[in-house]
Amino acid sequence: MNIGLRLHDTLPGTLRERLHYASEQGFTCVQLAMSKSVPGFRMEDAPRLLTRELAAEVREELARAKIECAVLGCYLGMTVRDEETAEKTREIYLSHLRFASWIGARCIGTETPSPDAGDWAPCQTEEMFQLFLNRVTPILRSAEENGVLLAIEPVCAHIVHTPALAERMLNDLNSDHLRIILDAVNLIDSAHADTAESVIQDGIRRLGSSTAVLHMKDFVPAPGKPRPDSVPCGRGRMKYDSLLALARERDLPMTLEDTKPDNAEATRKYLEAYS
8 A cells, every 4th residue: 555644744844854754654655745844835826936946845745755746736716707817827827836846746637616705506516617617727727738737636625526426527628647636525515424434436437547646544524514524544433445446446545634744754655545
C-alpha cells in the first residue's frame, strides 16, 4: 500500500523536516499544500513564488525522503463572482499546474465550494454547476498542456456534491487529464449516515475508474449537524473493504486526513492490517 498524509499534519518544521517526520512514520506519499507546509509561502503570491528553482528544491527534498507527492493542493474556489478575483484565482491554478509538472506530482487537487459564505442548497444549482464548468475549462486546458492531472474532490456540501454529478462533470468536460479525488466521508451527509455504505458503493461504481487518489478518514454521526464528524481511520463507522480493494486494483495512493503527529503512524498501521 502507498499510504501518506497531508504534510501539514506532521510536526511543524521546514519542508525538509516535515518530509523527514513523514518518512520516519512510514509514509510513502504526501499531499502537499505549499501555503501550509512551507514557511512564508502565501497563496496569493504563488504565480511569483512557484519557480523552477523552488521546484528543483522541492523535488530534491521529496527524493531525499523517498516520498511521492501524490497531490499538490490548490483548494481555491473557482466560482467567485468577481471577474478580477476569478482571474487571479486562475493564475494561481496555472502556476500550480506548472509547478506540479516540475516536481512530478501525481495530480493537482481541488474542490468546488460555494462562492458564498455557506454551502449546501444555494450552491447546488444547475447555474452554479455551469459556472464551475466554465471556470474550470481553461484550467483544465493548462493541465493538458503541462501533462498534469487535475483532480476534483466531490463534497456533499459543495457544487459537485454527488457521485452522479461528478460523473456528469467527467463526461461534460471529457478530458484525459481530469480525475477524481475520492474522499468517501466527504460524500456522506447526516441524512445518509445510516446508509453510508450504499453511498460509498455508488461513488466507487461511478468514479472508481477515474480516481487518482483516495482520501482516507472515518466518521461518527453528529445529530443536529448537516454532516457527520470526521475522525481518523478506525475511530468511527467506516468500512474500508471496497476502498482498499479499489486502491489495490488500481495501485492508488491514499492520504490520511484528520490525523495528528501522535496518531498518524497508528492510523496507517490500522489500514495496513485491515481485513
